[in-house]
Amino acid sequence: MQAILEAKLPVEIAAVISNKADAKGLETAASHGVNTAVVYHKQYSSRADFDTALAAKIDEFSPDLVVLAGFMRILTPEFVTRYQGRLINIHPALLPAFPGLNTHEKALQEGVKIHGCTVHFVTPTVDHGPIIVQAAVPVLDDDTPDTLAARVLEQEHLVYPQTIRWFAEDRISLDQGKVTVRTSRANTAAL
Ligand code: 3YE
Numbered sequence: 759m760q761a762i763l764e765a766k767l768p769v770e771i772a773a774v775i776s777n778k779a780d781a782k783g784l785e786t787a788a789s790h791g792v793n794t795a796v797v798y799h800k801q802y803s804s805r806a807d808f809d810t811a812l813a814a815k816i817d818e819f820s821p822d823l824v825v826l827a828g829f830m831r832i833l834t835p836e837f838v839t840r841y842q843g844r845l846i847n848i849h850p851a852l853l854p855a856f857p858g859l860n861t862h863e864k865a866l867q868e869g870v871k872i873h874g875c876t877v878h879f880v881t882p883t884v885d886h887g888p889i890i891v892q893a894a895v896p897v898l899d900d901d902t903p904d905t906l907a908a909r910v911l912e913q914e915h916l917v918y919p920q921t922i923r924w925f926a927e928d929r930i931s932l933d934q935g936k937v938t939v940r941t942s943r944a945n946t947a948a949l
Pocket of ligand 1: 826829830831832833834835838847858859879880881882883884885886887
């Protein structure tokens with residue numbers, strides 16, 4: 759989220775909304791003069807109620823694009839459908855490998871030599887939406903989950919702002935589950 763705020767993108771960051779009042783990102787956003795809001799999931803008796811409240815808060819800002827950054831909740835199909843084609847997430851693995859949590863541990867366990875991150879449209883099945891962009895990093899022999907995570911995070915900080923820039927420039931489209939990225943650069947960031 760901080761990398762996005764500091765990337766000097768040609769967009770207005772309408773608001774940063776968290777489901778946790780103590781999220782560091784709220785402070786960071788406020789220090790950049792960005793609107794913040796909290797929709798606390800524990801105040802709602804069901805996932806559907808939380809998602810409805812979250813959507814209502816988001817819609818107060820009429821965003822063109824909703825960007826999940828460090829957001830750790832599974833969203834209902836109703837929520838996901840409401841923002842179809844304008845809701846994106848970044849996942850710390852080269853999907854479809856290693857969906858879910860603890861991706862760096864899993865990558866080391868499996869012995870993959872290439873790991874990375876994936877920006878994807880959000881669909882009802884977690885971590886299975888259409889892929890927009892990926893960045894790859896090498897896995898080194900002496901990597902720990904932490905050193906590997908740091909290498910991947912560096913790429914996340916590049917590709918997520920880049921994706922938002924392309925979105926703002928109307929270079930990304932989603933048609934029948936297929937993503938097109940119109941850019942002179944390759945879709946994949948370099949190693
Ligand atoms: N929801 C849908 N599709 C997606 N959320 C995220 C991506 C994505 C999505 O592609 N439908 C971990 C969720 C995985 C988990 O079990 N979370 C718990 C809450 C844990 C907590 O509050 O810390 C839950 O019950 O949702 C964003 C990434 C989701 C990460």
